[in-house]
Amino acid sequence: MIDCKSCSTPSGHASIIKFEGGIKVGILGRISPSSFSEWHAFGIISDNKKEHMMLAGAVGDFTKSLVTNPPSHLLVRQVHFVGLPYLITMYDRVLLVATGSGICVFLSFLLQPCKADVCLLWVTKNVQKNFGNNHDTAVLGRPHMLEMSIAAAKNWGAKVVIVTNNPEGSRDVVDACKGAGIPAFGPIWDS
Structure with missing residues (x-):
């Protein structure tokens, strides 16, 4: 589990999840609420230095839960893909x-x-x-x-x-x- 730096919900339609550490731009990351559930891929926005974030539209059960019950921790796959x-x-x-x-x-x-x-x-x-x-x-x-x-x-x-x-x-x-x-x-x- 990795700590979320923050998980904000600017609206009922999306959540912004921030993590510590920069990541190369143009890749996708995968997150999951637990090791017993599926992984969800999102585009990563990063300054390539201090932090990176994912914007998740609230369309399925998991992404809707990010809006209604923002997590403090998520599982994050450390191997990213284009x-x-x-x-x-x-x-x-x-x-x-x-x-x-x-x-x-x-x-x-x-x-x-x-x-x-x-x-x-x-x-x-x-x-x-x-x-x-x-x-x-x-x-x-x-x-x-x-x-x-x-x-x-x-x-x-x-x-x-x-x-x-x-x-x-x-x-x-x-x-x-x-x-x-x-x-x-x-x-x-x-x-």
């Missing part, structure tokens, strides 16, 4: 599509120099409440992610679309982009 954003380095022009807390997967990677030209399409609601001042894409109702992703990819001239969304949303955006002749990748929701 995540979906590392595909960015394989292409010249990339469209990143994220919804809500899924932005965290890309944030750590976007903090480092990158040879690719990158465009970010981030759709979220209650931005000020959940993440601070910015644009709220849900003011006019739920946006049509498939159309927005294809249009943004074509307008940007993206060679690939990389998406983080819920399982259904990721699959739908990837399938729609591929149907439009645009290579696309999303997470494998196998855990």
